[in-house]
Amino acid sequence: MAEAEPSELTTYRIHRVMAEAWSHTALRDSLQVVADGVVELVGFGVAALSVLHDTGELEVVAVGGDDSAREELLGTFSPMAGLAEELAVAEHWGPRLRFVPHERLSSAVGTIGWVPQYEPVDSPDAWHPLDLLIALITDADGVVRGTMSVDLPDDGLRPGAERRRQLETYAEQAGRAILTAVERARLSERVRLADAARKVVREASGQLSTDALLDAAKEAVVDGFDIQGLWLHTFDADGDGPGRLHSSDGAQLRLEPEMVALGEKIARACWAEQRTLVVSPRREDWLLAPAEHEAVCDYLASVAVTSVMVVPLGAGQECSGLLALTRDDSDPDWSDAEATAALDIGHDLGRALLNARLFERERRLVDELQALDAYKSRLIATVSHELKTPLSTVVGHVEMLGMDPDLSSRGRTSVDAIGRGASRLHHLVDSLLMLAKVGDPHNVLDPAPVDLGAALRETAQLLEVQAETRGVVLDVDLPEAPVLALGDQDELDQLCTNLVSNAVKYSVAGGRVELGVRRVAHGPDVCVELWVTDHGIGISEVDQEQLFGEFFRSTNPVAVAQPGTGLGLTIVARIVERHRGRIDVRSVLGEGTTFRVELPAAPG
Template identity: 55%
Template sequence: MDRETAPAPPETSAQAAWSDAASREAIQLIADGVTRVAGFGIAAISVVRGDPGYLEVMAVAGSETAREELKGRHTPIEQLTQELEKADDWGLLRFVPHERLEPGLGETWGWVPDVDPIDDSPDAWHPMDLLIAPLYDDTGRMRGTLAMDLPVDGRRPGEAQRAVLDAYAEQARQAVIVALERQALADQVRMGEAARRIVRKATAQLSLERIVADSREAMIEGFRAAGMWLQTFDDVGGRGAIYSADGSVIELTPELVSIAETAARRAWEIQEASVVAPYVPFGDWLTPEQGEMILAYLASIGIESILFTPLGAGPQCLGNLVLTRAFGAPEWSAAEATMALDIGHDLGRAILNARTFEREHKLVEELQELDAYKSQLIATVAHELKNPLTSVMGHLEMLESSPDLNGTTLSSLHVMDRGARRMVRVIDDLLLLSKVGDPENRIIAAPVDLHRVVDDVIDLTMVAAQQKRLELKVDVPDQAVLALGDAEEIDRVCANLVSNAVKYTPADGSVSVSVEMAGSEHPDQVVLTVSDAGIGISQSDLERLGTEFFRSSNPAAVAQPGTGLGLAIVRRIVERHHGRLEISSELGKGSTFRVFLPAA
């Protein structure tokens, strides 16, 4: 019989958690058959569980007292193996007579029937006799046992009775193997589903709190855990945060946190998930004192065992995952530890992504604050410059109208006036750039007729184009083409693009302006296109085009007056209208600017 003295967990959780109900029922029926047909008062069937292996009694027949004391009991396989070395070989059965037991060993076993031998004959059954059938699979691995006790006739079994017991042993062997295989398959399906749910949902989250929340249900159901918590380490390898699946506070002492951190880093190095439980020897990463400290803490919160899994990505350990089980729950299996380690890789990548997102989000916020400060500074400086500059221009006009000034002085005043007016244009551009770059200054969108916008811009630039003998080609449909946005800003986009085309196109050249719907691929957009046959833009300059104050490195472009803000203003206006700007150009052959805007 299986008689190890370790206390048995409650039957309900231990029995119902392994294999399926049909397999458990089949094993119980075999045990019942031994008591009804084979002539024994007690029969028990155990299966091999855990790593290192032990035998757990799963079915007991013939005695309620024996059932209560034996069911769920654990016996190390090593202990059984030692007893089998003393046994007589009876085919599938092994028999160890009581006289071969060491003195006093019988009293250490868990349950011994309270009976006396019927007489003093050699074949009389003694309560300390052991009759057991080890159940092996086809590879020779022990998968369980069938044990018998209390023969009805009080005698050790003869040849005929052994033959019947051999038949039941073979049935028990097949039933146990099928049950364990079905359990392994069910565990794989259950944990595979947990892993799939975590990969699909939790790893898509970009915050640690959401990762824990979204993985909680899958982990607890998939691993039949009572709870879970997740500890992370900060980016420089120090102490991080502990997240509970249910949002409760995890009260760990600094010493326990330190032990967990050290263990996680070591476990990630060797790629191993570990079980901490009273029935498992402590690993190399725990001293006996540390192990007892952990078990005492777990017991204080109603937890018997944990599955401790490192989390990481690549060579970096990012934290650990702890799954808990209460007293009486099934023990952790090697398959569960393997699957937990795989999930540790998935969650590690999710944590790394979340941290990267948090860093990038923080960086974006800092850049936005810096950009807002820059815009505010530009606006403030521009306002402060414009007021005194207005006064300067007013006095210049007064001096220019004075009859007392000679030609040289008037010439100087004209130069000063042109410089002042150029400064006004720069200040106006700075103010507009600040306005269109301010996220608080939102657009009040309305339909804008691009046909009318183009006509107004052409009228304003016609004089400059005629001075250079440029041909202005306008292609707009007869029906209205409506964009959705701010009319003044869209007008400024068109004006900047057309004036630039006129400015950078040599004399006797041509400039084309067209308006159209974007086409079937983008039916919700309209397109404004401005093309010229001018000096063109080099590929290196195209990469920086639209940056504030950037001027082309082309000497022909530098020779033209400009602030370097025109295209920056165009780009910002287009972006705040949720459009896009496409630029194609070839040095010496001209450029084409296409502005896509939402259609009204």
């Protein structure tokens, strides 16, 4: 091969090769074009391009020329430290070119990785199969970013001075193409992975179910990382089980307990180190013992997977699971940018998983409380129904005894006492039945228009005798037109009865109870407001905090002296809640109390 300055045509062809490399968006395609161009233009049978990763390993990403060299070298890793050791005794043939004669190599075959099978020509300058010629690809700061190595010169000779200068020129121009392609690919990769991370965060953060969260995350990660598949293992939140396994294709994963335990060990170690772990037969890892590494690789081979990146999931100090991203022989090896993005996603998914688990735990607690509340309502209803029949029998016989003309004075006193007690029990049973009805979450409200004014008027008429007996005046303020609320007739009648009877009971002799109803507009919404005001003993601020609790009785001795079950206002509050209304209490001790209830108005 003639040793001469590159011609204008040759320079044009080099620029054409570089332009072709730059036109590719994928790093490996671009570098393959460069490797093929070096073989074509420089006159060597093999050209191999390697990229230096942040892990300190050189990965062969493109091989031009010899097919056997490509098959053996492509995708392999070698430590940069080992190459640097060999280059320490190299001849400097220019700013980039380093030549190590075979007689100086300390571990030639291990460093070179591929040795051509051919006989050197009969010349003092003959190229030896173990000779090493490498160009160091550096960035603007002089940092090594990769290498270009050549082998098998077409004339079988070690390059002379002029050809070395030619190689240096080619290495410089090819290096520019490599650095440009690498930077473009890294930028494209960062954009792609950032989009994947944002998609994961966006879709995962809105999911309050663990299963829905994992489904959203699996699809986003598979699309964003261009991977063969995904396995996801969530550790049991309570520590009393193996957790759950998921796969991107929905297949049921079956792992031996030893492999599950090893996966958890890897995830927790990765979370502690804030790193990912790549396991592959083609490379060593930083964590596993040789036997563990072999066991994982054997399992990967059994499911047609070449390599796996293990990504820990967690939040704070807690590791909650792992992502296992898988690739096969047709996929590229893992990049540093992918490892960084995957670790960020592990943080985001860990936080989302923690929130989903907290929500599910709260939901289970709410479901348990609702079930308990429903059970309590059923129990109260059952007991009340069982009491009602014998109690009615007692009341009937008491009435019969009271009509007996031969009953003695002492007997009549006893019968009257039994009658009062039976009446109080009857009232308690009715209250318990109503409490069970309005407190049962399975008892769905079927609302209909109810004239709340008419209900309040009827209540006043029913309690008029009780009010007169206590010396209390009922002042009813009702409009002429019906005031229709949307609700259940029986429950709203009970609401009116409980509020007005309480107001009468806790008023003083000569007092007044004011009650009324009206329609009120709150912007576009219209509601019905009912109010009951007394000027009686009032309610302390301490008692107001527990006023609607079941069986609550006031701490005021005057109020305690009045008979009651402590369920009246509880029933009122439950009815208001079921009707999607609101209740407000304003009271001053010794001055009186006002209850205001707002309920949805019926249309029309």
